[in-house]
Amino acid sequence: MASMLNQIQHQNVTIRAALPLDSGQRLDAVTIAWQSYGTLNADKSNAVLICHALTGDQYVASDHPATGKPGWWARMVGPGKPIDTDRFHVICANVLGSCMGSSGPATPDAATGQPLAMHFPVITIGDMVRAQAMLLDHLGVARLHAVVGGSMGGMQALAWTVHYPERIASAVVIASAARHSAQNIAFHEVGRQAIMADPDWQDGQYYASNRAPTKGLAVARMAAHITYLSEAGLTEKFGRRLQARDIKSFGFDADFQIESYLRHQGLAFTDRFDANAYLYITRAMDYFDLADPHDGRLAGAFAAAKDVRFTLVSFDTDWLYPTSESRRIVQALQSVGAAASFVELSAPFGHDSFLLDVPALDRIIAGALTAGI
Amino acid sequence: MALRPDLATIANAVPTGARVLDVGCGDGELMAALQTKSVDARGLEIDPANVTAAIARGQSVVQGDANRDLADYPGDAFDYAILSQTLQTTERPDRVIDELLRIAPRAFVSFPNFAHWRVRLALLWGGRMPVTRLLPVAWYETPNIHHVTVSDFRDLLRAKGIAVEGAWYLSGDKPTSDAAASWRAEHAIFLISRAAS
Numbered sequence: 001m002a003s004m005l006n007q008i009q010h011q012n013v014t015i016r017a018a019l020p021l022d023s024g025q026r027l028d029a030v031t032i033a034w035q036s037y038g039t040l041n042a043d044k045s046n047a048v049l050i051c052h053a054l055t056g057d058q059y060v061a062s063d064h065p066a067t068g069k070p071g072w073w074a075r076m077v078g079p080g081k082p083i084d085t086d087r088f089h090v091i092c093a094n095v096l097g098s099c100m101g102s103s104g105p106a107t108p109d110a111a112t113g114q115p116l117a118m119h120f121p122v123i124t125i126g127d128m129v130r131a132q133a134m135l136l137d138h139l140g141v142a143r144l145h146a147v148v149g150g151s152m153g154g155m156q157a158l159a160w161t162v163h164y165p166e167r168i169a170s171a172v173v174i175a176s177a178a179r180h181s182a183q184n185i186a187f188h189e190v191g192r193q194a195i196m197a198d199p200d201w202q203d204g205q206y207y208a209s210n211r212a213p214t215k216g217l218a219v220a221r222m223a224a225h226i227t228y229l230s231e232a233g234l235t236e237k238f239g240r241r242l243q244a245r246d247i248k249s250f251g252f253d254a255d256f257q258i259e260s261y262l263r264h265q266g267l268a269f270t271d272r273f274d275a276n277a278y279l280y281i282t283r284a285m286d287y288f289d290l291a292d293p294h295d296g297r298l299a300g301a302f303a304a305a306k307d308v309r310f311t312l313v314s315f316d317t318d319w320l321y322p323t324s325e326s327r328r329i330v331q332a333l334q335s336v337g338a339a340a341s342f343v344e345l346s347a348p349f350g351h352d353s354f355l356l357d358v359p360a361l362d363r364i365i366a367g368a369l370t371a372g373i
Numbered sequence: 374m375a376l377r378p379d380l381a382t383i384a385n386a387v388p389t390g391a392r393v394l395d396v397g398c399g400d401g402e403l404m405a406a407l408q409t410k411s412v413d414a415r416g417l418e419i420d421p422a423n424v425t426a427a428i429a430r431g432q433s434v435v436q437g438d439a440n441r442d443l444a445d446y447p448g449d450a451f452d453y454a455i456l457s458q459t460l461q462t463t464e465r466p467d468r469v470i471d472e473l474l475r476i477a478p479r480a481f482v483s484f485p486n487f488a489h490w491r492v493r494l495a496l497l498w499g500g501r502m503p504v505t506r507l508l509p510v511a512w513y514e515t516p517n518i519h520h521v522t523v524s525d526f527r528d529l530l531r532a533k534g535i536a537v538e539g540a541w542y543l544s545g546d547k548p549t550s551d552a553a554a555s556w557r558a559e560h561a562i563f564l565i566s567r568a569a570s
Contacts, residue, residue, distance in 0.1 A: 311428060330435055331445045339415060339433040343424040360422075363429040371431030 005274055006207075008065045010058070010094070010101030011035065015134050022287075025121040028110070032135045033101025034058050034093040037077060038085035040141070047141045048083060048369065049132065050092040051149030051156035054281055055221075055273055057100040060092040061085070066272045072355060082366040088145065095156070096131040097123045097281050099274035103131075106207060106274055117276055118204035125152070125288045129159040133167070143167050146369055150174035150354035151321065152281070155288050158329070162290055165305040172311045172368050174361070175318050175354040177325035178298055178332075179289035184320065187227050188282040191220030195275045204276050217275040218266030225265050230317035230350035234258060298332035305333075310340040311368035313361060315353040317346075341368065376406055378546040379457055379483040379560050386481070386539065386564060387412055391452040394476060396439050396469075397459035401427030404434075415451075417442060440464045443472040451477040457562075460484045461517040467529060474567050479538065483562040486542075488522035490556045507559050523554045523561045530565060539564035 012033035019027040035058040040047060050060050050073070061077040063070060077083045077090055094102040097120070105120040136144070147168050149157040154176025161171045177184075195201055198216030206212045226234075238258040242248065245255065254260040294300025310333055314326040323344045333340040345360050347353035354361065376384060384406040387393060391412050395404050398416030400423045407414040416434035418424050427434040435442070439456070440463055454473040461484050463469045473480040485507040486492075495503030502512035510516070523542070530537060542549040542558035549557040 309433065334435070334445050334450075335447050337447070337450055339413075340435060341424075341428045341433050342435045342437075343421050343428060344436060345421065345425070360425045364425055367429035367431050371433075 005066060005099055005272070006106055008101070010065070012101045013135065013138055015138055017134065019127070019130060019134065021121055021127045022124040023122050027103060027121070029103075030096070030131050030134055031101070031103045031107065032093050032096075032131055034091060034135060035060065035062060036092075037061055037090040038088050040089040044141055045143070045145060046088050047136075047144050048088040048090050049136070049144050049147045049160075050077065050083070050090060051128075051132070051147065051153035051160075052092060052095065053149075053151040053153050054224075054285065055269070055278075056153065057098065058092045058094045059100075060090070064272065067268075075357070076362065076365065082362040083148065083369060084366075088369065091136070091139070091141070093132050093135050095128045095152075095281065097128070097277060097284060099277035104274070105204065105276035105280055115205075115207040117207065120276075120280065122283055122287075123280060124284050125155045125159050126163060128284065129156050129163055132156070132160075133164055136167075144169065146170040146172060148172040148174075148365065148369075149176070151176055151351065152285055154321075155285065158290060159288075161305040161308045161310070162301050165308055168308055170309040170311070170368060170371070172313075172365060173326075173329070174313045174365075175315055175321050175351055176312075177321045178301070178329050179291065179325075180286050181325075185286045187223060187320075188286055190223050192279050192282060194219035194223070195279060198275075201275065204279075206275075212270075213275045214267075214270040217270050217273065217278060218263075220266075220275075220278060221269040221273075222262040222266040225262060227320045228350055228352045230319070230348060232317065233348050233350055236348070237261075298328060299335040302332055302336050302338060306336045306338045308338060309368075309371060310338055311364065312340065312342040313354075313364055314342075314344045315347045315349070315351070315358075316344055317348055318351040318353060320351040376402065378543050379541075379562050380406065382541045382543070382562050383455060383457060383481045383483065384410075387453055387455075392450075393453045393455060394446065394451045395455045395457075396443065396473070397456060397462075398427060398432075398434060399423050401430055401432040401434060403455065403457065404432050405430065408432075439469055443469065443476060446476045448475050449478065452479065453477050454480040456480065457483045458485065461487075461519050461521055463519065466519050466521065467533070470529070470533070470535070470565070474535065474565070479564060479566045481562060481564055482526075483560060484521055484526070485517075486523050486554070486558045486561050487520040488524065488555050489544075489559050493556065505559075523558055526561065526563065530563070534568035536566045536568055537563055538566050 010033035014031040016029045061071040094100040147157045147160045154173040195216035198213035200211040201213035241257045243257045243260040290301040291298040314323040330342040347358045380403045393414045395416045404414040424436045454477040492503040541562040542554035543560040
């Protein structure tokens with residue numbers, strides 16, 4: 001778990017330049033871990049940045065170093081795939097605040113050598129994007145052909161169009177939103193409270209102990225996992241079926257398959273994720289509201305992004321980031337005259353649809369990336 | 374594949390480099406033709422399969438309903454709005470026309486002429502709602518809820534003070550004269566513009 005996570009070696013770079021944060025604090029140096037696929041062409045015009053979701057990582061199309069499982073978007077990214085690495089140079093960076101090699105709460109304090117834990121400053125989606133821009137500067141990529149992301153990755157893609165519109169030609173935003181709703185914040189707060197209520201959390205200073213808040217993190221993941229699925233999908237997959245038994249136990253074992261499934265998801269998650277990173281990243285999402293600096297007018301955020309080509313996709317069973325949130329973005333884009341595409345796809349998998357087998361999504365992403373070339 | 378005749382007429386008439394909104398753009402066939410003329414074409418389309426097909430071919434298309442979602446576009450966002458074969462399916466065609474001419478100073482509007490002689494004959498002799506080449510669906514399942522004739526449309530434009538800058542009348546893919554359009558045109562295409570105020 002957390003201590004083992006810290007022992008994984010990731011490809012990373014430490015950039016010794018200050019990163020001013022939205023909170024008013026600053027990081028004096030930023031470490032960013034990343035993976036890349038395909039070859040950057042001679043005029044450096046084929047770079048595609050993929051932004052990962054809350055519990056994602058930079059291993060978008062390569063086996064996960066902790067779990068050995070295939071990359072989280074291996075179906076989308078690779079030679080001949082919709083994001084074609086024969087054609088594009090794909091970069092995916094672990095977000096600031098995460099636990100797969102980039103600066104985050106497990107990063108050692110420069111003075112003491114101890115993990116910063118809760119002394120790591122609270123970061124925002126905007127801060128994540130600024131850190132990615134520092135990585136691109138380091139890699140010599142001045143301009144992106146496209147920035148692509150689902151869920152929190154879509155929030156980063158949107159933030160890219162707001163903060164660096166001149167650096168991107170195209171943004172693909174899937175199952176996402178321009179703000180976190182009260183319901184979104186509420187579910188995140190449940191997760192954070194579960195972690196912080198775990199006695200093994202120890203105010204975040206658990207790294208040096210041989211205990212970590214795995215129970216709290218597992219509960220947080222269980223609650224969140226429900227929000228990624230649709231009610232119809234859950235019913236179809238599990239119904240009221242019992243788990244490896246013929247009769248109810250009239251106890252509190254995992255009688256139902258859905259209970260067993262959630263417990264497994266929660267537990268497996270703790271093998272690959274750090275509880276403090278979960279606190280920081282969910283917080284960053286909760287603070288996300290692109291309209292906030294513009295008196296609530298989302299169009300104000302996109303005023304400089306009218307030359308970016310946008311593609312937005314929502315899913316009809318996604319109640320976490322529903323179609324109405326994508327439509328709100330489209331309306332703002334239309335009011336500034338940006339070229340925007342939007343479609344609500346039908347898929348049974350709820351919010352998780354963006355990660356799963358939805359052939360129409362493949363066609364849309366491939367089309368969005370080759371438009372105008 | 375050859376463009377549908379009314380779309381080919383519109384594609385010819387749109388000037389190079391114009392900014393165009395194609396309302397009810399289908400899978401983007403007309404937009405693709407316009408892009409060969411360096412037209413900045415964007416689309417609005419209600420059917421998600423069509424929207425997907427259009428985005429997959431690299432076009433900017435938003436899934437939406439012409440009855441509601443035209444309100445999201447600012448005034449004068451485009452040089453031309455195009456509404457081909459869609460007017461008769463809208464809830465309030467008069468308001469849709471108002472919206473088109475708010476979004477753009479000029480609009481192409483095409484529709485099947487319900488006064489074509491085959492339609493007249495079908496009603497006169499058959500006494501039943503006509504099912505023709507251009508109106509191939511039975512009355513109970515047709516999306517065409519506001520059948521309109523060339524004369525009806527001219528009357529509406531006159532009543533609204535909307536100017537006609539061009540009109541094309543097609544029988545099959547052959548043009549028909551202005552005078553004979555009322556009964557010989559299967560298809561009418563109007564280029565309309567805001568009334569001079």
